[in-house]
Amino acid sequence: MEVNKDEALRCLLIAKNHLASGNKAGALKFTNKSIGLYPTDQAKAFLAQVQTATSSSSSSTAKSTGANVHPSRQSSTSSTTTSTASSTEKKHTxxxxxxxxxxxxxxxxxxxxxxxxxxxxxxxxxxxxxxxxxxxxxxxxxxxxxxxxxxxxxxxxxxxxxxxxxxxxxxxxxxxEMRSSSASSTRQYRQYGGGGGMTEEMTAEDLFDLFFGGGGMRQQQYRRQQFRHPFFTATRQQQARQHQHQHQSPLAGWVQALPILVLLLYAVVSALFSQESTPLYQFQPSTDYSQARKTLDLKIPYYVNPSAFTPVANENYKLRRVERQVENEYINGLNIHCQNERRQRSFRMTQARGSVFGFGYDKAKYEQARKMPMKSCDEMKKLGYNPDYIY
Missing domain, CATH: 1.10.287.110 (DnaJ domain)
Structure with missing residues (x-):
């Protein structure tokens, strides 16, 4: 994998240092590790060199000791070495x-x-x-x-x-999912009492018991402290007064049903004005939005429903307001895509630049990334807007 190339080159450098100091076993180990991370021609050539040096040293040792090695053992040893070297890398095309x-x-x-x-x-x-x-x-x-x-x-x-x-x-x-994780953690922090109050007195063990349902004396002590807190004391007193008032007043049932009635009334009103929520325009043509138009100032193309857009087109101030909205939405969309293009170009340039010490630098990929087309940014410049400004 391209990401492991720098680590593979570092392992190859360590292997060369081991071979120079006479540690052939260490050189073989780090050479195989380099090939496993990222196979390069340089590492494969050095692996052959290490294997040759290892076999020559073993043969010279056998000759110096006067030991006679059977040919079948020699062939089994060489086949074991070959299988070990080939097993470090899976077969692929x-x-x-x-x-x-x-x-x-x-x-x-x-x-x-x-x-x-x-x-x-x-x-x-x-x-x-x-x-x-x-x-x-x-x-x-x-x-x-x-x-x-x-x-x-x-x-x-x-x-x-x-x-x-x-x-x-x-x-x-x-x-x-990465961008939504910070928002969800903030909601969880607020949900479980972040920001002061009685949670400042809680320990890590208390939080663990609260989240995961732990029992024991610690949780019981926390509950006693919780219900002694002034906030819960006032809440219990308020609930007691409401309960007493409900038994005394015959209109308590209607008071409880009032929020439900308000919600029903809101739903009815929203249904009556639902037609106004239909968008007046789109940036892509469809069966309903079939009439093509362009804004007067920036010549931005958009599509409308001919029958629904006729009252707007007949009144100049309404038409100008809609076209300003079209242009603002179009520019905001271009700005989002422009920022995304810049992030992609920066990411590709960083990958092509390699590590801090220059390992893995690819000049061709770096120039290709630097000259990457920036269509949305160029379009904003043509329209007279600065891509560096956040709209």
Whole structure:
């Protein structure tokens, strides 16, 4: 896998140092480890050199001691060495290794991972996943990095097959689950009493008992402290007064039903004005939105429903307001895609740059990443907007 290339070169350097100091066993060990991480021609050539040096030293030792080794033992020893060297690397074809590198280079662009476009259907997503899953399964593909490629394909299918995760991915790119983890942790912190109050008196053991249902004296002591807190004392007093008032007042039932009546009234009003929530325009044509229009200032194309848009088109101030909304939404979308393009270019340049010490530097890939097309950013510049400004 391309990510392990720097570590493979480091192991090869250690192996060369071992061979120079006379430690042939250590040199053989780190050479095999380098090939296992990332097979290179340099490492394979050095492995042959180490094996030659090891066999020559063993033969010279046998001659110096005067031991006569049977030819069958010599052949079994050489076959064992050959099988050990070949077992460090699974069998695979160059096409499989190239396909694995292509999948891993896609990063978090899940459409590119599954070889699909943003307009793909759910059936196409499932079909592409079945095909790639069989092709890159570690039992079918022995190339280095096939396991990581298989996991990336499964991750892409998980995101694109979920409409909500797919919408988040289309809006900002990347892994939507990674971006939502911080928001969920904040909600959990608030839900379980973060931010002061009686939780400042709780220990780590108390939190463990609270989350995982632990019993014992500690939990009982926490409950006693909890119900002695002024907040719970006031709450119990308020509940007692409400209970007493309910028994005294005959209208208590109507008071309890009032929130339900308010919700029902809100649902009825929302249903009456539901027609106003229908969008006036789209950026893609459809059966209902078949009439193509362009904004007056920036010439942004959009599509409307002819019958529904006629009252807006007949009044100039309404038309100008809708077109400003179209332009703002279009520019915001371009800005999101522009930021995503910049992140992809930075990621590819970092990969091509290699490690801090220069290992793994690929000049061709670096120049290709630096000259990557930035369609959304260029479109914003043509429209007179600065991509560096967050709209």
């Amino acid at each position: 160059p096409e499989q290794a190239k396909a694995v590198k292509t999948i891993l280079s896609c990063g978090t662009d899940y459409y590119k991972v599954l070889s699909l476009t943003k307009s793909c259907t759910e059936v196409e997503i499932k079909k592409s996943y079945r095909k790639l899953a069989l092709q890159f399964h570690p039992d079918k593909n022995g190339a280095p990095g096939a396991d990581e490629a298989f996991k990336l394909i499964s991750k892409a299918f998980t995101v694109l097959s979920d409409p909500q995760k797919r919408a988040v991915h289309d809006a900002g790119g990347g892994d939507p």
